[in-house]
Amino acid sequence: MLGRRSDLPLKDDATSRFLPWLVALMVYLSAVAVAGTFVLAGLVSRWDHDVAGTLTVQVAPVPGEAGEMLTDDRVRQAVDLLRRTPGVKSARALDKQQLIALLEPWLGNAEVVRDLPLPRLIDVSVDPEARVDMGDLSERLSSTVPGASLDDHRVWLSRLINLSLTTQWVAIGIVVVIGGVTSATVVYATRTGMAVHKGVIEVLHLIGAHDDYIARQFADRAFSLGFSGGLIGLALAVPTLGAIGWAARRVEGGFLPSLSLPISGWVVIALLPLAAALLSMYTARLTVHGTLARMP
Amino acid sequence: MRYGLGPEVLQDISFALPSGSFHFLTGPSGAGKSSLLRLMYLGLRPTRGRVVLFDKDIALTKRYELPALRRRVGVVFQDFRLLDHLSALDNVALPLRTRGVKESEVQKHVPELLGWVGLADQLHAKPSTLSGGQKQRVAIARAVIGRPDLLLADEPTGNVDDHIAMRLLHLFEELNKLGTTIVIATHNEGLVQRFSHHNRLHLEHGTVHTVEETR
Numbered sequence: 001m002l003g004r005r006s007d008l009p010l011k012d013d014a015t016s017r018f019l020p021w022l023v024a025l026m027v028y029l030s031a032v033a034v035a036g037t038f039v040l041a042g043l044v045s046r047w048d049h050d051v052a053g054t055l056t057v058q059v060a061p062v063p064g065e066a067g068e069m070l071t072d073d074r075v076r077q078a079v080d081l082l083r084r085t086p087g088v089k090s091a092r093a094l095d096k097q098q099l100i101a102l103l104e105p106w107l108g109n110a111e112v113v114r115d116l117p118l119p120r121l122i123d124v125s126v127d128p129e130a131r132v133d134m135g136d137l138s139e140r141l142s143s144t145v146p147g148a149s150l151d152d153h154r155v156w157l158s159r160l161i162n163l164s165l166t167t168q169w170v171a172i173g174i175v176v177v178i179g180g181v182t183s184a185t186v187v188y189a190t191r192t193g194m195a196v197h198k199g200v201i202e203v204l205h206l207i208g209a210h211d212d213y214i215a216r217q218f219a220d221r222a223f224s225l226g227f228s229g230g231l232i233g234l235a236l237a238v239p240t241l242g243a244i245g246w247a248a249r250r251v252e253g254g255f256l257p258s259l260s261l262p263i264s265g266w267v268v269i270a271l272l273p274l275a276a277a278l279l280s281m282y283t284a285r286l287t288v289h290g291t292l293a294r295m296p
Numbered sequence: 297m298r299y300g301l302g303p304e305v306l307q308d309i310s311f312a313l314p315s316g317s318f319h320f321l322t323g324p325s326g327a328g329k330s331s332l333l334r335l336m337y338l339g340l341r342p343t344r345g346r347v348v349l350f351d352k353d354i355a356l357t358k359r360y361e362l363p364a365l366r367r368r369v370g371v372v373f374q375d376f377r378l379l380d381h382l383s384a385l386d387n388v389a390l391p392l393r394t395r396g397v398k399e400s401e402v403q404k405h406v407p408e409l410l411g412w413v414g415l416a417d418q419l420h421a422k423p424s425t426l427s428g429g430q431k432q433r434v435a436i437a438r439a440v441i442g443r444p445d446l447l448l449a450d451e452p453t454g455n456v457d458d459h460i461a462m463r464l465l466h467l468f469e470e471l472n473k474l475g476t477t478i479v480i481a482t483h484n485e486g487l488v489q490r491f492s493h494h495n496r497l498h499l500e501h502g503t504v505h506t507v508e509e510t511r
Contacts, residue, residue, distance in 0.1 A: 007379065007382065007386075007390060009381040199377070202339075203377050205366070207371070207390055207438070208367035208395065208442075209363065210360075210363045211360075293359065
């Protein structure tokens with residue numbers, strides 16, 4: 001396709017200079033959008049998987065001198081109650097050191113944090129197949145253990161997933177818009193090329209060339225320009241994505257979840273130059289056919 | 297036939313070209329010779345009237361069927377219409393390549409024909425480096441390489457000396473003997489007289505005034 005003979009002098013056209021760079025920009029932006037989509041999809045899936053089947057029970061600290069001991073008693077009661085509940089696989093109370101470690105990214109590890117009246121947390125694991133009545137469990141907990149409350153993460157998780165899904169659709173929309181802009185540019189470039197080479201096209205027509213013979217030459221050129229531009233865009237996008245990943249990994253602690261791009265994401269990004277080239281090729285072909293159909 | 301809203305450049309014309317005939321199309325400049333040829337090589341559609349080519353009414357012919365008809369017509373344009381970015385060889389090869397002829401066949405036949413028209417040493421020359429006469433011979437070679445059923449030539453000897461003109465006319469006669477119908481538009485009366493055994497269509501004021509059967 002790239003080495004096929006062309007009777008039209010398309011190599012010297014102005015479009016040969018600007019189209020690859022425009023496609024490069026489009027592929028670059030698409031790569032970033034595609035990467036964002038895959039990372040978000042990964043996050044949603046991970047959150048869903050990690051949180052499904054887990055509960056957190058919070059026990060409020062009891063104030064006063066004997067507060068620490070009373071709080072420990074309440075935590076023990078809550079753990080006992082949870083372990084007796086059908087469907088609960090495990091219930092594990094986090095000790096104070098673990099609580100402080102969880103808060104460290106936000107509050108640091110200053111001594112003052114150790115003196116704060118921190119609520120105690122119980123990490124509960126539930127059999128995903130079992131139907132645990134969360135309302136009943138929450139009621140029993142709060143009536144049996146003063147200051148205990150149940151959080152099954154569903155509210156905040158569903159909001160977070162909704163936000164992520166919306167962002168994913170926006171990213172997909174951006175890729176579609178980029179494809180549309182690329183097509184529109186190829187249409188413009190092809191029509192310009194046809195106007196510039198009107199005389200040559202007319203001669204080819206008059207000696208019996210089919211429309212597709214002429215369209216193929218524009219399509220081949222558009223493929224070649226689209227592919228080379230796509231490779232430039234890919235070459236620019238890979239270091240950008242690498243830099244974003246590196247910067248994300250440098251953020252310590254739990255501020256950001258892991259932002260790794262799955263293999264499937266890299267495969268899709270690697271295919272973007274080919275997709276851009278094919279889009280350019282078919283757009284050019286259709287444009288030429290449409291324009292020639294209006295000729296005598 | 298008229299261009300846009302302008303006056304009719306061709307009117308009340310009715311003639312048929314028998315297969316294998318040889319005609320000169322004569323007439324003064326502006327008589328409509330080129331327009332008539334354009335109608336015949338399907339470069340224009342008539343604004344009224346009928347053009348029937350190879351038993352096909354052009355007005356009723358589908359667009360996708362036109363290339364097949366055009367391949368049966370060889371055209372020598374008055375302004376040659378060679379593609380400047382292609383060599384003489386590639387220009388002449390165009391009709392074969394658009395038909396999907398094998399490259400080995402192209403490389404065999406095109407140099408042979410260019411040699412016949414005296415351009416064996418100019419195979420790879422670009423039109424911009426060729427003289428008017430050489431360009432004309434390339435244009436003629438391009439028109440005849442596909443062995444057309446109908447050859448239309450618009451002033452094909454306008455830029456060549458008498459010797460080359462005679463040689464080209466003999467080439468056309470050879471093609472004619474092989475069955476190609478020939479129409480040569482010219483206002484070179486001397487040439488027409490020298491080949492007076494052929495038919496003549498005379499155009500004046502946009503209409504055919506005389507059809508002399510001299511054969």
